[in-house]
Each structure stands twice: as C-alpha cells, then as structure tokens.
Amino acid sequence: MWRYLIGRVLQTMLSMLVVISIVFFLTRLSGNPIHLLLDVNASERDQQILMHHLGLDKPLPVQYGLYVRNIFLGDFGNSVLTRRPVTEHIWERLPATVELGLVAMLLSVLIGVPLGVYSAVHRGGTLDGAARVFAVLGQSMPTFWLGLMLILLFGVVLRLLPAGGRGGIEHLILPAFTLGYFTSAAILRLTRSAMLEVLGSDYIKFARLKGLHEQVVLWKHGLKNALLPVVTFAVMLFVQFLGGAVVTETVFAWPGLGRLILESITTRDYPIVQAGVLVLSALYLTGNLFVDMLYSYLNPRIRHARA
C-alpha cells in the first residue's frame, strides 16, 4: 500500500517536472523574448541591458534552475502586455473556471446517475436504448460544435438563453451542459454497468429473499454499492474539466483560465501562457493523484492489482 502511494506521489512530481521543462524549453525555443519586449529599433546596448536584467545572458542550465526556483516561490513574473504580476491575472480568472467545472460535474452526475440506474433496471427497454444512443453520441461529439449548435438553437432561434459571457445561472446552463455532455454519457455507462454487476450479486438476491421492498433493494443496497466507481469518476472528471476547459470557455466567451491562455497565445504574452499551463497542469496532476489515492483506499482490488 505505502509503496504504491509513494510511487504515485513520485510519479506525479516527475510529471510536473516534465510539464515545467516542456514549458521552459518551448518558450526558449520560440525565439528571444526580448524581441517581443523591445521596440525593433532598440539599440544593441539596450538589448544587452535587458538580457542581463532578465537573466537571459546566463547559461541555459542556470536559467532553468532559476526558473524552477521562481516557480516554487510562486513568482511567475509580469505580463508582457499589462506589466501586472502574472499571478494576479491567474487569480482573476481561476474562479470562473472552477465554477464552470463544478456546475458541469454536478450536471453530469444529475443526468448520468439516474439514467444509468434506470437503464440497468429496465434493461433492454426503450429508455435503455435511448440512453445508449445518448451515450454513444456523447463519445463522438466534437465539443466546440455542440456548443455552437446549442447557441444556435437556444440563443439564436429560440432566444431562451444567453449565447455567452458570465453572469447569472442562465449563463451557466449551456456551457455546463456542453462541458458535461461527454461525461454524463460516461457516467451513465459506468453507473449502468456497475448497477448490473451489483444487482447480480448474492447480497442483492439475499435482500430480495428477505422480502425487502424493491425500491429499498435498488436504491439502498444497490446504488450505494454501485456508487463507488461513479463518485471517484466524478471527482476525476472535475479535475479534467480544469485541464480541458479551453474549448468550452472559448466557444461561450467564458472568462476563465483556459481562455486567458488562448488569448495570451494570440498576443504572445508568454509569461501568462507559461503560468496558466503550469497552474492548470498542477491542479490536474494533484487532482488525479488525489483520485487515485481515494480509489485505492476505497477499493483494495485496485490497490493490489497495480502493485
């Protein structure tokens, strides 16, 4: 058990280091940043001064060391465009991303779990078939297109919901559903197969033999035991929403971290791109670590299978 956990922690740290290195070397490969900072007519001397000021005249390994150190000190430098500290920009945008991720997760569970239970109980019925189509479509749907089509339908044609931006609950519905559709489909399938497995088990047969009411058997004995993989999966999804909200945020003009990164790529504001990617990756990796620990704690089979 401990061996597995320690291995998992080390692996997460290694992954983070790889992300840091990718980001560092990419930004160095993409050309000398002072050309972005300075006017094209800047003199040789000005360039030298700035290079020295930014530490770009030092050998690459030293630069890398300083870079890693600054990251651990929480210093990501200043935005090239606004001159404000990058951390301020990040903090401004993070809440919107988290909000959207949480609502999308909630929505996926609210759609996926009841439909999954129903499909398992009424296996082979009409709704099971419909749920199956819903799930299969969810796996093949291009998110950004789904988002646009929802805007077209609910925003343009029916004029029921706003097409973008952040505001009240009505602004959340379309982006949350777009972000959560694939995952509600996945949760549905997971709940269905977990329920089928549980319902076929001996203790459910025993509960029925005892003469318990069918609803009690289903919801108390059945769902409670089927829920474990679903819950861990839901937490994992939230983590992934953080890593992957770039597209949905772009489609719905949602002022989150993903969109900030994309905007900064367009304006070549690399300090923000670097910091944004690092923050999202760190959240993503630690989140996944947390999920794996939770999962192995709750389910000894996994723990031993992986050791």
Next chain:
Amino acid sequence: MRARSRELPWFAGAILAALVFAALLAPYLGLPSPTEGDITQRLIPPVWTERGDREHPLGTDRFGRDVLSRVVHGSRISLVVSLVAIGVAGTLGTALGLISGYRGGLTDAVLMRLTDVGLSLPTILIAVVLVAVSEPSFRNVILVIALLLWPRFARQVRGETLAIKEQDFVALAIVAGRSSAWIIRRHIFPNVVPTLLVISTLQVGYVILLEGTLSFLGVGVPPPNPAWGLMIADGRGFLATAWWISFFPGLAMLSTVLAVNLMGDWLRDHLDPKLRQVGGRAVEPDEPAPEPVGDGVRRAGARGAAAGADGG
C-alpha cells in the same frame, strides 16, 4: 442486444466507406475549388431553402467557397492527419512496448515511468501550447498528436509482450539460440498485431476530434485548408445569419467519429476479448467498457483510473 453487437455495424461501415471514397476521389468529383471562392457568390444558403442555388447544394461561406466541396475535401485532412499521427505514434509506441516488455529490468522500469508521465499529461492543454509555440502547420499538428499518443500503444503492447514472452515457443527459440531481435520480430510482434489493430481503430476518432479541436482554436491545420475544425470556427461569426457554414462540417465530423468508434468497439469484441476487461472491472458482455475514447477536450488526457483503456 448481445446478438446485435456481434454483427458487423453496417451503418458505421457505410459511413466509413463513403468517407474513404470521398477522401480518395475528392479531386475527381467535379466539385468547385475548396479553397478559392467566388466572392460574388458569398453566403448562399443550402439548396432546399428559399434562396438556395443548385450550384452549391450545401451553400457557400463568407468567401463564396462551396461548403460541400470543403466538407468533402476536409475528409482528406482528417484521414491523413489521423493515419499519419497514429502510424508514427503506433510505430514508436509498439517498438518501445516490445523492448520494454521483452527486456524487463531497468529498461522496462525507465520506459514505463516515461509512459506513465506521458499518460498523465493534460493532453489538450499541452497540445495547444506545443502547436502554438511551434507555428501551426500540418507537420507540427501530426507530430504533436503523435507525441501525445504513443504511450497508449507502449503500455498495451508491453502488457501483451509480457504474456507472450512466457509462452513455450519463445522459450524454445531462446534455447535454439535465436537472437532477441529475431524473437521479437518473428514470435512476439505477430501476436501483438490484433491488439494493435484494435487500439489504432479506437484512437482514430480521438485523433480526429483532437485535430478538429486544435484547428478550431486556431492552433491546428492552418487556413485556407478546408479542415473541418477551421470551417466550424469560420462559421462562428455567422451563426445567426449563415448557420450552414458551421453545421455541415460538424455533422461530418460527428458521423465520422461515431462510425469509427462503433467500428472500433466491434473490432475489439471480435479480435481481442481481453481488452474488454480493462480497469480491473468486469464489464457486461454486451456492454463495451466505458472507453475514454471521445471528445478531445474533456478527454484532455483522460487516464484510466475509472474510465478504462489506459489503466492496464
């Protein structure tokens, strides 16, 4: 339902056949140019609407380019990108998986840690940054996707190799004094091929969505190429006035990915029943494992823990 999943998915097969047909024959179908439009013919709606024009069955975009022609030519891009990216990733991943599984020891430990790292990265995020910094181009899109894809192959092939290595015919070959390279090539690799075929098919849909996402975000295939993702992005500003610009390429992408995924599920059930029990959870016989194949975005590096295929 069980019987149905054993049958070849004809519907999916037909869509795929049409796609390959369109991709191969696109230049010979007598369609207008996909990249050069007639600016006087801009924003014409599809033929069945009031102002439709028979010259442009699915309408035209803001530059007067024929939407049907662009959708058809776009299939070439999706097909080429996914085939090449999967080819590169598959070759690299298979080679590393074979070596890792056969050698064992330190080689295996190092390669598998590398694979773990590769599988743990938030895919879409890394892809966006990689392509954006390295200038969007066909080659870079393919390379980046391949770079993010190889660990999936390596992991699975290594597992297979471990099992095959224990077979008698491998032991006999070792006794007969055959070299490791010979054994891997003649005994192990041929036995991995069915699995390889299944993983590759299951990845096609994912790669098409990933390429589409990158192109949509403007960090993928560069314009004026008729990539589906680019076309959808193009129509964003015209949702209220010219919905067809975004609608049809998206529909093409959805049906292609759907068809490939159905085909992949079917192949998996037929060629490789082992792959159905992934993630340590027994799966209903007629229920494909909750596969994380799908949307490039939410899928952003979706790993196996609860979702499936990657966590062997």
